[in-house]
Amino acid sequence: MTSMEVSLKEMMTIDGALGAAVVDYNSGMALGTLGGSKDLDLQVAAAGNTEVVKAKLRTMEALGLKEAIEDILITLTSQYHVIRPIAGRGGKGLFLYLALDRNRANLAMARHTLRGIEEKLEV
Template identity: 80%
Template sequence: MAGIDVSLKDMMAIDGAVGAVVVDYTSGMALGALGGSKDLDLQVAAAGNTEVIKAKLRTMEALQLKDGIEDILITLGTQYHIIRPLTGRGGKGLFLYLALDRGRANLALARHGLRGIEERLDV
């Protein structure tokens, strides 16, 4: 099992990673963050992506979908943003957020890597 700091380092080791955050989506607060830049404020990203998760959960409830979110992908011109809610024990209400440089990242490998990090994360 890995803690938040190790998981953030593992997320940043994914090819093309520019920022990684573990977020509590009940509050929008980042529990830990690594990377980012002047153009990618990870605290703002954590709060904003909390609203994305909450909106999707409300929509799923309104549609009466009895399913869970595996991940949410946001594709920008130069970046991929992956939001992955945690499903393991102790991870309820948390999500992983990974920003990738689109020119350097392999999206399939990044999603696979996040799945493994989620499985190892112990909060």
């Protein structure tokens, strides 16, 4: 099991990482962030992506889907944004958020690495 600080550092070692956060989607608050820039405000991203997660959960409920979200991918012209809800007992209501430079990132490897980080994270 790893701490949030260690998990954020691991997320930032992923090729192309621009910013990482652990977010509480009940409140929209980032519990921890690393990276970011003037063009990537991780607090704003945390709040905005909270709405994405909530909308998807409402839609799944309306459709009667009894599955769990592995991750949500938002593809921009120059970036990938990956949202990964934390599945463990201690992670209920939390998600990992990772912004990647699309030209430097390997999306499959990033998703694989993020899955491993999520499995080890202890909140």
